[in-house]
Amino acid sequence: xxxxxxxxGKVALVTGxxxxxxxxxxxxxxxxxxxxxxxxxxxxxxxxxxxxxxxxAVVEEIRKAGGEAVAETSSVSSWEGGRRAVQATIDxxxxxxxxxxxxxxxxxxxxxxxxxxxxxxxHDVHMKGxxxxxxxxxxxxxxxxxxxxxxxxxxxxFGHYSNGAYTAAKEGVVGLTRAAARDLGQFGVRCNAIRxxxxxxxxxxxxxxxxxxxxxxxxxxxxxxxxxxLPMAVTPDPQHVAALxxxxxxxxxxxxxxxxxxxxxxxVGLLPxxxxxxxxxxxxxxxxEAFLDPAVTAYLAGDARNRFRGRS
Ligand SMILES: NC(=O)c1ccc[n+]([C@@H]2O[C@H](COP(=O)([O-])OP(=O)(O)OC[C@H]3O[C@@H](n4cnc5c(N)ncnc54)[C@H](O)[C@@H]3O)[C@@H](O)[C@H]2O)c1
Numbered sequence: 001x002x003x004x005x006x007x008x009g010k011v012a013l014v015t016g017x018x019x020x021x022x023x024x025x026x027x028x029x030x031x032x033x034x035x036x037x038x039x040x041x042x043x044x045x046x047x048x049x050x051x052x053x054x055x056x057a058v059v060e061e062i063r064k065a066g067g068e069a070v071a072e073t074s075s076v077s078s079w080e081g082g083r084r085a086v087q088a089t090i091d092x093x094x095x096x097x098x099x100x101x102x103x104x105x106x107x108x109x110x111x112x113x114x115x116x117x118x119x120x121x122x123h124d125v126h127m128k129g130x131x132x133x134x135x136x137x138x139x140x141x142x143x144x145x146x147x148x149x150x151x152x153x154x155x156x157x158f159g160h161y162s163n164g165a166y167t168a169a170k171e172g173v174v175g176l177t178r179a180a181a182r183d184l185g186q187f188g189v190r191c192n193a194i195r196x197x198x199x200x201x202x203x204x205x206x207x208x209x210x211x212x213x214x215x216x217x218x219x220x221x222x223x224x225x226x227x228x229x230l231p232m233a234v235t236p237d238p239q240h241v242a243a244l245x246x247x248x249x250x251x252x253x254x255x256x257x258x259x260x261x262x263x264x265x266x267x268v269g270l271l272p273x274x275x276x277x278x279x280x281x282x283x284x285x286x287x288x289e290a291f292l293d294p295a296v297t298a299y300l301a302g303d304a305r306n307r308f309r310g311r312s
Contacts, residue, residue: 011034
C-alpha cells in the first residue's frame with residue numbers, strides 16, 4: 001500500500017508559478033495541504049514585460065479548489081526580489097518550509113550574436129534569482145532545522161545549440177544545488193535539482209523551438225547525447241514534474257540531497273554525481289610532451305568523435 005503524502009501545516013514559496021511547471025506545482029502542493037505563495041511577475045519568455053494578473057489567477061484556482069494561497073509579483077532576478085518573495089511568504093503564513101525555484105526565461109542566440117544584456121538577464125533570473133531566494137530562505141530553514149529546496153535545472157544544461165547563456169545558467173543551478181546541499185544539510189535541509197521536459201509551457205514552445213530546427217538543418221545535435229532513453233510514450237506535461245517536486249518535498253525522498261533528477265512524461269532518471277571516467281598518472285607531472293604520447297591520446301581521446309562539426 002503506497003503511503004499518502006500530506007503537506008498540512010507546511011508553507012511553500014513557488015517562484016515562476018503563474019504558468020507551466022510552477023503553476024502545476026502550486027496547484028498540487030496546495031491540494032496536498034500546503035499553504036502556497038504563488039510568485040510570478042507575469043513576464044514574457046524572453047524576460048521583461050509583466051502581467052500582474054497571472055499570479056492572482058493561479059491563487060484563484062487554488063482557492064476555488066479549497067486551498068490556501070497568496071500572490072506575489074516580485075521579479076526574483078535580484079537579491080532584493082528574492083528577499084521580498086521570501087518575506088512575503090513569512091508575512092502571509094509565518095514560516096517557509098518549501099522553496100521551489102521555477103522562474104525561467106531563455107534568450108537563444110548563436111554565441112557570435114550574444115548580447116551582454118541577454119547573458120545578464122538569463123543569469124539574473126536563473127542563477128542569481130535562485131541564489132537570492134535560497135539565501136533569504138536559509139536563515140528560516142536553519143532556525144527551524146528543516147526545509148526543502150527544489151531547483152529547476154534543464155537537460156539544456158548538458159549543452160544546447162544556440163542557447164549558451166541558458167545552458168550555462170542551468171548548469172550553474174546544479175552547482176548551486178550541490179553547494180546548498182552541503183551548506184544546509186547539517187541543519188536538516190535538503191536541496192535537489194530537477195532537469196525536466198514539459199510540453200505546453202510558455203518557455204518550451206516560444207523561444208526554444210527555433211534552435212532545434214536550426215541545428216537539425218545543420219546536422220548538429222541540438223541537445224545532449226542521451227545515452228539511454230525510452231520512447232516518449234506519454235507527452236511530457238508540467239503535472240509530471242509537479243509530482244516529482246511533491247515527492248522531493250516529502251519525507252519519502254529524505255535520503256536524496258544535492259542530486260539531480262531528470263523527468264519527461266513517463267521517464268524519470270537519477271543522474272550521477274560528477275565522476276572521472278578515465279585517469280592517468282604522470283609521475284613527474286603532466287607536460288605537453290607527455291600528452292603527445294600516442295598511447296595517452298588513444299586512452300583519453302581514442303574513441304572520441306566530434307559530433308558537432310555538422311554537415312558543412
Ligand atoms: N518546460 C520545459 O520543458 C523545461 C525544460 C527544462 C527546464 N525548464 C525550466 O523549468 C522552469 C519552468 O519552465 P516552464 O516551461 O514552466 O516555463 P513558463 O514560461 O511556462 O513559466 C515560467 C514562469 O516564470 C516566470 N518568470 C520569469 N522570470 C521571472 C522573474 N524574474 N521573477 C518571477 N517570475 C518570473 C514567467 O512569468 C513564467 O510565468 C524554468 O526555470 C525552465 O527553465 C523547463
